[in-house]
Amino acid sequence: GNESSEAGGNNNDNESNGGNNNAGNSETEELSGSVQIDGSGTVYPLLSRIAEEYMVNEQQGVSVEVSRAGTSAGMQRFINGETDLSNASRTIKEEELQGLEENGIETQEFKVALDGMTIVIHPDNDWATEMTEEEVTDLFISGKYADDDNVLWSDVRDDWPDEEVNFYGPNENHGTYEFFVEVLLDEQDLVDGINLQQDYSTLVELVSDDENSIGFFGFGYYINNDDKLGVVSVDFGDGPVAPSLDTIAEDGDYAPFTRPVFTNLSIDAAKEKPEVKDFAKYIFEVADDLAGETGFAPLPEEELNSYIEEIDEIE
């Protein structure tokens, strides 16, 4: 009972917040129908939080359904016109835009929040807690430290243990994978034998379980499990920086590993279904509050407000 009233209190806060942002709009309109969302697993915790707030406090009649097949897989559904919003942890690709165009779907990509690509290790790992940016990326690139990709910690620094490094990461369904490989590794091959998983929860378990693990994923999944995981502070030239809500914010010290996460809105859906449009606006009304709670750094308020206006103009 205690907790639930606390949660209720939380909700009230948000409602009043939402009310502030919403000033001037008609709040009383009762909507119904459903909003289909799929895509990024990274963005899922944030969007599902927002969806829940929306259904509980804003529009009881609307059903917002959130899935998390991964950025690419979700985008496929989006192209097929099966979803109204598609979350992404990377910007939309040329081929995907092409597909959307072929299917006559007009879209708009919005940033929702900022995420720091977090390099995680086992909590008992006391040697690799600080690494340079180059060391991190080289470690994951095939052939950099060992030809057969059986990399030992001591290959990175001599005083580190002589034990083999085990690599983990999300699989190719995920934007996180693509951002990591395409942006951070500059499209070089990942080490062989890296354990790629579909589910972030599985990934967290695996990393937290293996003394010689090193893995990468979004900050949210790290911060929710910081008791089970260790984190690598990355030296981008000005000393080691640990990811945190502050450092991954825009212009933060962790910025080189920071990326925006997105949601793609189907303009057609927003035109046809008022609930889609309403929910889309709602996302940016509450994003700054709920972002921190789910492990994202919020975007500047002006940026969010400009999105609301943009959506408002869809007729």
Next chain:
Amino acid sequence: MAQSLLKKKKPVMAENKTEAKPTVYDTKKLNLWYGKTHALKDIDLEIQERSVTAIIGPSGCGKSTYIKTLNRMVEMNPEVRTTGEVQYRGRNIFDRNYYVEELRTRVGMVFQKPNPFPKSIFDNVAYGPKIHGIRDKKILKQIVEKSLRGAAIWDEVKDRLNENAYGLSGGQQQRLCIARCLAVEPDVILMDEPTSALDPKSTLKVEELVQDLKKNYSIIIVTHNMQQAARISDKTAFFLNGEVVEYEDTNLIFSNPNDKRTEDYITGRFG
């Protein structure tokens, strides 16, 4: 040979005692096979209205097969093939346009083992009228009462019409099955060893009932029990290996059989 005997005898018989009643069933050169087993061979038999005709013979001689042919029940076995004719009231029952359902409504059947439905006594008797479209509750009640009275079981069950028929004794069940038959007011009732599963007392009751029913119905009864045939039937047909050996007035056949084989059977020398 048996048939030729019969034909010779017929006029004599008619003069003898029984007035010539109209024919219900006329079987002509009936042959029947189960796959390759030739179960009925060139059967010729005329069966008369409002009388009891008994069919006797050793096990496996084709009694059941013959009686089940009369309402085409034998066709439930898909292997069965027939040739020849069976005329019921002048119409060949094997005729393409003759619906078996129509035939069976006119010709009731009582089986060796009592086989009431797992329903109430009332519903058992009302089953026939109902499937033939009689829905009126009041009429149904009347039919049920009349049929149960007709089967001499009314007094025993009138207070428990809604109880399950399986609660009745074997003899009562058999009379219930007869009542079920009567409910659609058939013309003929076929009975295949109707008392062989019953105790002597119930057997007696059924025998009395048969005697009573023949006033209104034509009855054809298969029996293993020679005494029974002698007691209740007007005419008796003796079957052997799928053939009719002798067909005769009952008192004649038992007192003075024409055929050696009939005599042997009746005197218990085989079977």
Next chain:
Amino acid sequence: MAQSLLKKKKPVMAENKTEAKPTVYDTKKLNLWYGKTHALKDIDLEIQERSVTAIIGPSGCGKSTYIKTLNRMVEMNPEVRTTGEVQYRGRNIFDRNYYVEELRTRVGMVFQKPNPFPKSIFDNVAYGPKIHGIRDKKILKQIVEKSLRGAAIWDEVKDRLNENAYGLSGGQQQRLCIARCLAVEPDVILMDEPTSALDPKSTLKVEELVQDLKKNYSIIIVTHNMQQAARISDKTAFFLNGEVVEYEDTNLIFSNPNDKRTEDYITGRFG
């Protein structure tokens, strides 16, 4: 009463004809119940070595029950209770320390319906020796040949030892079962109507075999067939309603029964 008769007769019998052979089985006041059915009542019987003892009696009198008690096979039915004693070679077979497996190794059994294992002929015969630890292929071969010869079937099967036993005729299967018995070199062979499922020719063969086997084995045989008992046995016990009515030299029992009931049975007046 039957028992007292027997006891009186025994000395006479011994003088009579048979030399007194040693006793294999001594049954003392054996009673047996299937649940509440009292199937064996106060049985007393002494069975002699190297002879054929026949057990006769009408259906349901307890013949099978008695013979199955001798190797405790009757205990496979968990409802069975016994009192009294059965001594085999001086040891009570109901003794806690007497393993049934040990008893059954010494006492072979042949059943009414031939029951070979669904294995090759060779494996059927070799089964017994194998479970007793004989692994040597050569010895096994010798045992199989010896047993099959002993059961007078060697010539018929010697070229098809590796074929499935189910391919044999009924009579051959029964002799195979006897061979299977012989392979463990038993002391006693129990036979429960071993020929009742066989044709006359096979029956004759088995009867000859039994005559032959008694040179080396003690044989107890249940039979429905009085002629058979008369032909092959040395002594005969007549059972009725779970009691031993008479136990006597076979020639005596068939020529001059002591008990009226035995006479009635032997002359076919009941059973």
Next chain:
Amino acid sequence: MQYMDLDAVQSRMTKRIFFNRLSKMLFLASAFFGLIVLAVLLYDVVSDSIGWLSIDFLTSLLSTNPDIAGIRGAILGTVWLMVIVGPVTMILGVCTAIYLEEYARPSKFTTFIQTNISNLAGVPSIVFGLLGLTVFVRLFGLGSIVLAGGLTMSLLVLPIVVVASQESIRAVPAHLREASFGMGATKWQTIKNVVLPVALPGIFTGMILAISRAIGETAPLVAIGIPALIIPAPSGIFDRFTALPMQIYYWTIDSVMVQEYAYLAAATIVVLLLILFTLNSIAILIRNKFDRRY
């Protein structure tokens, strides 16, 4: 010549008998192994669920907050699924069984249908899920609604109903049929008035088994795409939905992120098992009550 050495036989005898007794105990233990695991499983699940299973849990809607999350939507989703599965399998299953038992002539094609049904029973449920996804969700454009899920499940459990109904119809004694035909009843009248009433308890037992299976199946639902977060409870067969096993699935894999989800999953499992237990008890009751000989 003696081949059997009595002493050797005797000394082996003791070993054999000891071995026999030992294996009897081992085999008994083995028969109990499964039961012990079952007990551990139940203990594990029930102990995890303690403190989480409550009326509120049953009646509340889903939430990402474990403290207020409930399974009302999942329960209703399962109920609505069964609203489809029940009638559809009943009608299709019983009709198929009647056709095969009463009408079909023995022919190659009949054998083919029969073989086909028993083969369908062995097709992995995930493959049925793919069929549902491809045909109902995509081709018919239904989307992941109750109707699509229900039809998919129906096809999956249809063989269970068909086989049970066939056995039950086959067990109706011939003399009852004969009695009806003897009255001049048509085939259909006989089936409707005599055969089906007698076969009904067996058919019902089969139905309950089929429904139990459908209630617990997860893979087909995963394949047709049930969202991870769906809060409103479905109010009809055209609504999108989640179901009990789906909820267990998501909570189990998310338990790594939020430990409390594991307890929610356990509590949901207890609810699911209770439902199945109740259904099976009913099936046993029906079987015992109507298990009489005609």
Next chain:
Amino acid sequence: MSYSANVKDMIETNRKNSKLAKFEKMIPFLLFLAASISVLTTLGILVTLLFETVLFFQNVSFREFFLQSEMRPLNPTNPQFSILPLLGATLLSTGIAMFVAVPVGLTTAVYLSEYATDKVRRILKPLVEVLAGIPTIVYGFFAFTFVTPFLREFIPALDRTNILSPGIVMGIMIIPIVASLSEDAMSSVPNSIREGAMALGATKFEVAFRVVIPAAISGIIASFVLGISRAIGETMIVTIASGSNKNLTFDVTQSMQTMTAYIVEVTSGDAGAGTTAYYSLYAVAMTLFVFTLAMNMFARYMTKRFREVY
């Protein structure tokens, strides 16, 4: 009785008026339609699988699918489609499951059919069969939250998601299939054969293993094959407890992905149509379908054989 003259007539008029005859003629046809649904289902499965599988093999060669060793369906730069890692994981988990289910199931069957009294059998057999009625998702939960942590006490190298634990749990799930069907096969061996062996002085153990089991062997094998088929097709246990790492290895402590789990991964959240990765789903499902179908047909053939003997 007033009505009595006309029951016959009533029946006669009813017959003439009834539309039943036409309806009766329709019935077999309607029922046939219902019966053909099951055929349509099979056809539907075949067509959906075949259709997309063909599209898949237009993009990927048989060689790559069956002979190479890497499965990286969504790799943006160099996608690879080999079923071998999935097949390996499937066979491995099935092997582990049978390693548990065969000895336990068979000895349970021996106990039930040869040692247990009627009363014990009547209670014990349904209890063992309860195991088959537990939903697989529950087994998945059990494997993930109980068995894996439990095993890790003894095998520290065991990953949090691995193939060993779901394999074992699948084996437990399959015990009743093996036990129940084997017991049926053994019970159908006639008692006279048992008596024949007992009369030779055989112990129950010797009767069971040297007579009854050889005699019932085809039914027993059928139970194994059905068990294998169940294990191959089992989805949720492996999806939950063995992760989604597509690696070809025999190290049972590692996370790996079976064919079924792959299908779940690609469909979960519903992958969009049109890509090779999406078609690969159907190629894998086709392989799975063919495997299980073959096993089931084989099992049915074996079952028929033991029914024919006695």
